[in-house]
Amino acid sequence: MVKVPIALLSVLAIGLWVGLANAAMTDKDKAELATAVSSAKVTLEQGLMTSKKNGKPVSAKFEIENGKAQLSVYTVKDGAKYSEVIVDHASGEIAKAEPITGGDDLTAAKKQNDGLFRATRELREAVKEARRDNPGYLAVSVWPEMKDSHSLATVTLVKDNDWKTAVIDLTIYKTLIKE
Numbered sequence: 030m031v032k033v034p035i036a037l038l039s040v041l042a043i044g045l046w047v048g049l050a051n052a053a054m055t056d057k058d059k060a061e062l063a064t065a066v067s068s069a070k071v072t073l074e075q076g077l078m079t080s081k082k083n084g085k086p087v088s089a090k091f092e093i094e095n096g097k098a099q100l101s102v103y104t105v106k107d108g109a110k111y112s113e114v115i116v117d118h119a120s121g122e123i124a125k126a127e128p129i130t131g132g133d134d135l136t137a138a139k140k141q142n143d144g145l146f147r148a149t150r151e152l153r154e155a156v157k158e159a160r161r162d163n164p165g166y167l168a169v170s171v172w173p174e175m176k177d178s179h180s181l182a183t184v185t186l187v188k189d190n191d192w193k194t195a196v197i198d199l200t201i202y203k204t205l206i207k208e
Contacts, residue, residue, distance in 0.1 A: 058093070059187075059190065059192065060190060061093055062091060062092070062093060062098075062169065062187075063169075063187045063189065063190055063192075065091060065093065065098030065118075066091050066098075066167050066168075066169050066187060067167060067187075069091065069098065069100070069118035069119070070118065070119050070120075070121070071100060071116060071117070071118045071119070071120070071121040072167070072168065073089055073090075073091065073100070073156050073167075073168035073169070073170070073171065074153050074156050074157055074160075074168065075116075075121055076089055076100040076102055076116040076118070076121075077089050077102060077151070077152055077153040077156065077171075078153060079114075079116050079121055079122070079123060080102035080104050080114040080116060080123070081104075082123065083104045083106065083112050083114045083123070083126050084104035084105050084106030084107075084110065084112060085104060085105050085106070085142075085145075086102050086103070086104050086151070086152050086153070087103045087104060087105055087111075087138060087141040087142045087144075087145060087152075087172075087173065088102070088103045088137075088138070088141040088152070088170075088171060088172040088173065089101065089102040089103070089152065089170065089171050089172075090169065090170035090171070090172075090185075091118070091169050091170065098118060099115055099118065099124075100115065100116040100117075100118045101113055101114070101115055101116075102114045102115075102116060103129070103134075103137070103138045103141060105138065105142045110128070111128070111129040111134075111135060111138040111139070111142075112126050112127060112128050112129060113126070113127050113129055113134065114126045140174075141172055141173055141174075143175065144172070144173030144174040144175050144180055144181070145173045145180050145199070146175060146180060147175070147178060147179060147180045147199075147200050148173065148180035148199035148200060149199065149200050149201075150199045150200075151199075152171050152173065152182055152199075154199075155171060155182035155184055155197035155199055156168045156171050156182075156184055158195075158197050159171075159184035159186060159195035159197055160186070162195060163186050163188075163193055163195065165188045166186035166187060166188040166191075166193060167186065167187055167188065168184055168185070168186055169185045169186060169187050169192075170184070170185045171183065171184045171185075173199065179198050179199075179200050179201075180198070180199040180200055181196050181197065181198055181199065182196070182197045182199050183195075183196050184196075184197060
């Protein structure tokens with residue numbers, strides 16, 4: 030009985046965190062990120078593929094860090110060794126890979142890995158499907174979560190300054206939600 034409320038609270042906490050993160054982005058931040066994604070020579074899918082050298086990707090996102098665009102991928106190796114892999118968005122090479130050993134980053138990486146528990150497909154496939162269903166849009170981020178015993182990937186997309194979210198079921202080949 031206790032498992033259901035805890036699982037529900039986890040899903041709500043992730044949803045609240047994502048909602049607050051998106052709400053915290055100003056129009057200027059969104060425009061800057063949209064420009065960075067559209068000018069990147071490497072796609073989110075390619076970054077996910079490149080990061081596999083350091084383990085299984087559990088999430089990925091383009092972000093502005095210290096005024097510069099970067100492509101960050103969280104990976105897990107051997108089920109418990111988490112890393113943040115920075116993929117150079119111009120060359121597609123791994124620019125840096127650092128272990129995640131604690132704090133909010135480790136908590137998030139573990140939760141994202143747990144979200145892939147029932148996945149039969151990779152995050153890269155979810156990104157590809159979301160882009161196929163939304164022609165002209167570029168993928169900005171992808172992260173997994175568990176809901177109703179399904180591993181779901183939330184893919185954030187942008188075209189010019191139009192933002193969309195697609196939720197892709199990683200246990201079947203079907204888009205569940207498109208916004």
